[in-house]
Amino acid sequence: MSAIKRSAAKNKSADTGKKRYGWIFRTAGFLLFVFLIYKLLEFLLVPPTEWGSFREIYSGKEKWDTIYLGSSHSYNSIDPNVMDLSLNTASFNLGTSDQALDGSLFLLKETLKKHPVKTVYLEMYFKVWLEGGHAGASHSERDDEDMTNLWVILDNTRFSLDKLQYFLKASSSDYYVPGALSVRRYWRKLLNPAEIKENVKNRLEYKEPEEYKGKGYFGSKNKLGKSLAIYGFQDTIEENMFSGDNYEDLKELVKLCKDKGIELVLYCSPVNDVYLMNCGYASYVRQLKKFAEDNELCCYDFNLAKQEYLDLEFSDFRDYNHLNSEGAAKFMELLISLRKAEVSEEQVFYDSYEEKLEKEDEQIYGINFLPTDSFDVMEVKIQSNIKDSTRIRTEIKYVPDEGEEISCFDESSNTDFRVTLPLNEGQVVPGNVDVTVYVDEEKQLHVRQHSL
Numbered sequence: 001m002s003a004i005k006r007s008a009a010k011n012k013s014a015d016t017g018k019k020r021y022g023w024i025f026r027t028a029g030f031l032l033f034v035f036l037i038y039k040l041l042e043f044l045l046v047p048p049t050e051w052g053s054f055r056e057i058y059s060g061k062e063k064w065d066t067i068y069l070g071s072s073h074s075y076n077s078i079d080p081n082v083m084d085l086s087l088n089t090a091s092f093n094l095g096t097s098d099q100a101l102d103g104s105l106f107l108l109k110e111t112l113k114k115h116p117v118k119t120v121y122l123e124m125y126f127k128v129w130l131e132g133g134h135a136g137a138s139h140s141e142r143d144d145e146d147m148t149n150l151w152v153i154l155d156n157t158r159f160s161l162d163k164l165q166y167f168l169k170a171s172s173s174d175y176y177v178p179g180a181l182s183v184r185r186y187w188r189k190l191l192n193p194a195e196i197k198e199n200v201k202n203r204l205e206y207k208e209p210e211e212y213k214g215k216g217y218f219g220s221k222n223k224l225g226k227s228l229a230i231y232g233f234q235d236t237i238e239e240n241m242f243s244g245d246n247y248e249d250l251k252e253l254v255k256l257c258k259d260k261g262i263e264l265v266l267y268c269s270p271v272n273d274v275y276l277m278n279c280g281y282a283s284y285v286r287q288l289k290k291f292a293e294d295n296e297l298c299c300y301d302f303n304l305a306k307q308e309y310l311d312l313e314f315s316d317f318r319d320y321n322h323l324n325s326e327g328a329a330k331f332m333e334l335l336i337s338l339r340k341a342e343v344s345e346e347q348v349f350y351d352s353y354e355e356k357l358e359k360e361d362e363q364i365y366g367i368n369f370l371p372t373d374s375f376d377v378m379e380v381k382i383q384s385n386i387k388d389s390t391r392i393r394t395e396i397k398y399v400p401d402e403g404e405e406i407s408c409f410d411e412s413s414n415t416d417f418r419v420t421l422p423l424n425e426g427q428v429v430p431g432n433v434d435v436t437v438y439v440d441e442e443k444q445l446h447v448r449q450h451s452l
Contacts, residue, residue, distance in 0.1 A: 067358075254295055312327055408420075
């Protein structure tokens with residue numbers, strides 16, 4: 001009888017075990033199914049990335065003693081291959097578009113887990129301070145564009161506690177789901193089979209961009225023409241740029257470098273003056289210099305470099321504020337000379353942006369076309385450091401796509417205009433604002449900006 005009981009108890013125990021393990025296997029199978037479905041959706045919907053180079057942080061192919069952090073100005077201006085040959089370093093450029101300070105801090109933390117970093121170059125483009133459209137903002141004010149730039153970093157780095165902390169602090173809770181699940185950002189493609197087909201094709205045929213030269217550097221061959229006009233860019237530098245969440249991130253980054261015995265070099269990559277003059281750059285120079293001095297940091301602002309040391313032409317830029325490969329070569333040559341102490345900061349840089357504009361050769365830097373509160377009025381600003389404005393004469397015409405041109409202005413001494421665009425049935429007549437600028441009656445530049 002006892003044998004029968006033992007057999008029944010054994011069978012019951014086996015049945016219980018089967019049920020327990022069966023539940024585990026079913027759960028594991030379900031999770032595997034969900035994972036495979038997600039990876040399929042990711043393949044169908046999520047575009048291929050050009051930032052796969054971030055995986056080199058973890059590859060162990062090379063141990064970096066130097067890294068470059070910052071915005072697109074970093075990855076467009078510094079080629080680690082060139083720097084390594086000249087400075088005997090092993091380096092990588094971890095710049096990303098509009099990289100904010102919390103992104104730089106996270107990438108530094110990740111890199112330190114795998115690499116014996118001794119020097120960090122942090123590019124200090126002023127626009128990263130203007131999250132939410134103003135200085136002193138909190139990360140919770142980030143919008144879709146800000147988050148798109150942040151996802152580049154999140155999508156291409158491994159999971160870690162530092163990454164989780166970065167993710168949770170980087171935005172409001174509204175972005176937690178799309179931040180964690182990249183498929184969620186592109187789910188609307190499910191309604192458009194043509195977009196899915198195009199995305200699959202792009203993934204299957206993906207090649208690294210022609211501009212990518214390795215080690216995080218993107219070198220462009222594009223060149224500006226003989227004149228420069230920009231439309232709609234009116235970022236305003238405020239007196240409290242070094243404030244808010246970005247400022248706290250910067251202070252933490254500085255402290256981390258000091259605690260680890262890492263040399264931190266702050267720098268500003270060259271940007272065309274037609275952009276800087278319109279945003280109050282002189283104020284940013286003062287604020288950045290004060291921060292560097294207060295924290296005993298090396299700081300190079302190449303927007304203050306004298307022409308004899310860094311003579312950049314329009315053709316050295318790929319657009320109004322990024323260097324192309326030729327401009328980057330000139331820039332790196334000077335940076336290397338500074339790092340080798342072949343030239344001194346006192347020799348190379350002006351003390352302020354005001355001093356630069358005062359002492360540089362007088363010239364027309366370019367033209368800003370700016371929208372106004374009225375849809376049919378465009379502001380035109382001639383950016384120049386010419387002291388005697390009577391030497392400048394400006395002709396402005398409106399050239400319709402169809403019909404005869406209309407003369408708007410032909411004035412001397414004036415460098416700021418408001419152009420009223422012609423209307424037809426309440427709509428702006430399609431065409432171009434045509435601007436010609438003369439100095440001492442010699443033609444300096446001619447640009448056209450479409451009205452729409």
